[in-house]
Amino acid sequence: MxxxxxxxxxxxxxxxxxxxxxxxxxxxxxxxxxxxxxxxxxxxxxxxxxxxxxxxxxxxxxxxxxxxxxxxxxxxEQLQPLHDWVAKYERAINDRLDRIEDYLEELQRQGEGSGT
Missing domain, CATH: 1.10.10.10 (Winged helix-like DNA-binding domain superfamily/Winged helix DNA-binding domain)
Incomplete structure (x- = not known):
């Protein structure tokens, strides 16, 4: 490229x-x-x-x-191409943050289940 x-x-x-x-x-x-x-x-x-x-x-x-x-x-309105391009990365970041949140919630549930 x-x-x-x-x-x-x-x-x-x-x-x-x-x-x-x-x-x-x-x-x-x-x-x-x-x-x-x-x-x-x-x-x-x-x-x-x-x-x-x-x-x-x-x-x-x-x-x-x-x-x-x-x-x-x-x-x-001319910023739309820039907005569309940045939106892809925003979605990727949000997806990663959602996975981290899910993982932390799972750890919290495991900790509550073990009695500690």
């Missing part, structure tokens, strides 16, 4: 950057202009704009003009 190129052409790579995740977190509270995002994530305006462009290219962020301002908002 060929390793993935380090690009930002899909949701997985786009959210792989800590700065872009911070911008997504800021946009969870609603639509914001670039200046507010810059303030909230403590990055320069050019850095924020670059990250917003990447997030926009993969569809995670939408932009609209409001006069001279550009307002950005989260498009959470």
């Amino acid at each position: 060929v390793p993935r190129a380090s690009t930002t052409s899909d949701v997985f790579n786009a959210v792989g950057d800590v700065h872009r995740r911070a911008i997504l977190d800021v946009l969870l509270t609603g639509e914001k202009p670039v200046g507010a995002i810059v303030r909230d994530v403590s990055m320069s305006q050019p850095q924020v704009s670059r990250h917003l462009r990447v997030l926009g290219e993969v569809g995670l962020v939408r932009c609209r003009a409001d006069g001279r301002r550009r307002l950005y908002r989260l498009a959470p």
Whole structure:
């Protein structure tokens, strides 16, 4: 299998950057202009704009003009592929935890049955 190129052409790579995740977190509270995002994530305006462009290219962020301002908002439905991928691992972890719980309950029943 060929390793993935380090690009930002899909949701997985786009959210792989800590700065872009911070911008997504800021946009969870609603639509914001670039200046507010810059303030909230403590990055320069050019850095924020670059990250917003990447997030926009993969569809995670939408932009609209409001006069001279550009307002950005989260498009959470685009996170579905990431959610579906993570859900497989969540199910596997939960299955293991269920087996551990069953094993511990069995040990407890055995301990109660032996009178200790």
